[in-house]
Amino acid sequence: xxxxxxxxxxxxxxxxxxxxxxxxxxxxxxxxxxxxxxxxxxxxxxxxxxxxxxxxxxxxxxxxxxxxxxxxxxxxxxxxxxxxxxxxxxxxxxxxxxxxxxxxxxxxxxxxxxxxxxxxxxxxxxxxxxxxxxxxxxxxxxxxxxxxxxxxxxxxxxxxxxxxxxxxxxxxxxxxxxxxxxxxxxxxxxxxxxxxxxxxxxxxxxxxxxxxxxxxxxxxxxxxxxxxxxxxxxxxxxxxxxxxxxxxxxxxxxxxxxxxxxxxxxxxxxxxxxxxxxxxxxxxxxxxxxxxxxxxxxxxxxxxxxxxxxxxxxxxxxxxxxxxxxxxxxxxxxxxxxxxxxxxxxx
Numbered sequence: 001x002x003x004x005x006x007x008x009x010x011x012x013x014x015x016x017x018x019x020x021x022x023x024x025x026x027x028x029x030x031x032x033x034x035x036x037x038x039x040x041x042x043x044x045x046x047x048x049x050x051x052x053x054x055x056x057x058x059x060x061x062x063x064x065x066x067x068x069x070x071x072x073x074x075x076x077x078x079x080x081x082x083x084x085x086x087x088x089x090x091x092x093x094x095x096x097x098x099x100x101x102x103x104x105x106x107x108x109x110x111x112x113x114x115x116x117x118x119x120x121x122x123x124x125x126x127x128x129x130x131x132x133x134x135x136x137x138x139x140x141x142x143x144x145x146x147x148x149x150x151x152x153x154x155x156x157x158x159x160x161x162x163x164x165x166x167x168x169x170x171x172x173x174x175x176x177x178x179x180x181x182x183x184x185x186x187x188x189x190x191x192x193x194x195x196x197x198x199x200x201x202x203x204x205x206x207x208x209x210x211x212x213x214x215x216x217x218x219x220x221x222x223x224x225x226x227x228x229x230x231x232x233x234x235x236x237x238x239x240x241x242x243x244x245x246x247x248x249x250x251x252x253x254x255x256x257x258x259x260x261x262x263x264x265x266x267x268x269x270x271x272x273x274x275x276x277x278x279x280x281x282x283x284x285x286x287x288x289x290x291x292x293x294x295x296x297x298x299x300x301x302x303x304x305x306x307x308x309x310x311x312x313x314x315x316x317x318x319x320x321x322x323x324x325x326x327x328x329x330x331x332x333x334x335x336x337x338x339x340x341x342x343x344x345x346x347x
Contacts, residue, residue: 126150139169284310
């Protein structure tokens with residue numbers, strides 16, 4: 001069975017990403033807060049900047065907007081980079097807090113770092129979906145893989161999956177995602193999550209970059225087995241992702257809302273739920289005598305009506321009992337019971 005199909009409930013990931021701002025102590029605080037909010041895991045981003053980013057690479061528009069000044073993309077990522085020692089500290093912190101630690105591997109060196117740290121699974125960022133050499137190395141570890149599909153076509157996802165499978169990767173979860181920060185509602189295209197599941201017959205999740213958490217809840221209602229959401233202690237902090245993140249109080253409300261959605265989804269069997277059983281007897285209607293009826297009376301339309309409660313013969317039998325004799329005396333306003341009239345109830 002696919003690793004991700006074993007999940008008993010939606011796996012909620014607080015993406016710390018680079019919102020630690022390069023400060024391990026801040027990252028430790030965020031881990032504790034994420035656990036208190038009900039997150040199942042925290043996700044970081046693992047960079048070896050020299051492998052990952054050219055000194056000529058420009059910032060994305062959202063990064064430029066959030067990071068005013070002349071600092072280059074290379075220098076920004078270098079400032080936010082975590083060392084192997086940092087990763088080990090944060091992994092231990094997660095173990096002590098009882099929350100899962102994992103990270104996005106953005107280069108072969110970052111992947112080697114994460115395998116040395118010992119993560120339970122690996123994350124492929126959306127913008128690495130065409131980085132086939134990295135995908136091949138990740139698949140070769142034998143670890144389960146979270147493959148984010150933002151800004152990609154169905155054909156590119158198919159190619160990425162082929163590379164992963166050809167190199168031994170089997171346990172794969174696809175994340176639908178919109179690669180913008182924040183993502184506009186009209187760009188979310190949440191039904192594409194269903195397309196991914198149907199086309200590839202794989203479990204799907206949703207990596208949410210929208211403001212708020214309505215879309216995350218909608219994704220769970222559509223069958224997402226995992227939700228990933230950026231997490232920060234303060235949206236006003238310096239950094240490229242803080243403003244597209246949720247602070248702890250809102251993140252906790254998202255977790256509660258997702259758990260409510262899961263509970264509301266139920267098992268899909270259409271039958272009275274435990275909380276409805278009492279209502280059936282009290283609020284449905286029965287066939288009742290509109291006057292005193294002596295045993296042996298032949299029932300006529302004007303003798304019977306339909307009233308609450310629903311503890312007697314159901315109204316659907318009204319026409320079937322007309323012209324039949326009742327077996328006992330029935331008082332006015334008293335419900336007729338199924339055994340009061342001889343007829344085929346299943347007919």
